[in-house]
Amino acid sequence: MNANAQDQRAAVWAVVDSDIGPLLLAATGEGLVTVAFHATGAVRDRTLDRLGSRLGAEPVHAPDSPLLAEAIRQLAAYFAGDRSDFELPLDWSLISGFNRQVLRELASGVPYGAVVGYGDLARRVGQPGAAQAVGLAMGANPLPVVVPCHRVVESDGGIGGFGGGLETKRQLLALEGVLPQPLF
Incomplete structure (x- = not known):
């Protein structure tokens, strides 16, 4: 795999608060790849381990990443009742x-x-x-x-x-x- 392809598979992640509890969001260069509920402690750690093994690269904690910024903004608007659909690039690689x-x-x-x-x-x-x-x-x-x-x-x-x-x-x-x- 060339370096550019490897960069596409590396994920960045952050945990954000929501009305339904903490959500772990992860994104690759392709788009949002994971949303996980109850993202504290062991749940967060298991999600990150599983994501790293599936993508072949350890996810990087990057709450200010531009790869996550729009997803964080749209989710906040959704929970505020200001958004009814999501317009985000999605990385479908974890499901087939x-x-x-x-x-x-x-x-x-x-x-x-x-x-x-x-x-x-x-x-x-x-x-x-x-x-x-x-x-x-x-x-x-x-x-x-x-x-x-x-x-x-x-x-x-x-x-x-x-x-x-x-x-x-x-x-x-x-x-x-x-x-x-x-x-x-």
Whole structure:
């Protein structure tokens, strides 16, 4: 790999505060590559170790990096209720195959304030019997919030699972006006 290609694979990272707790954001020269929930202590360390092994280079703590600046700005605007979609370059290298296909459809086809069922999303990508596989793709999403896996729900009206925890999913859906805000 030449030096320029290696630079593209090196990631910079920062932890930012949000309404749903600390988020670890990491980006490469290609774009935002990871968003991780509950990014303190062991969770942060595991995320960085996994990211380094997947990219082949240790991530560098760089909270002032221009690679992260726009993602940080857009996430802050989203949580403030001033942004309903993200316009960021994304590095899809951590996900491939069916999972990438499903996540790209989710990112482009399920707008702010809307939800989709696991089975509906499976049909959209031409795999009508793959609702469970869609659930696995949501669990493998390296870019939650930005690629809005919180908008995928059960067909019977249940909220479904969520890697960031069900309370986090409820908060994101409430922010988008899909669920009522909690009373307290």
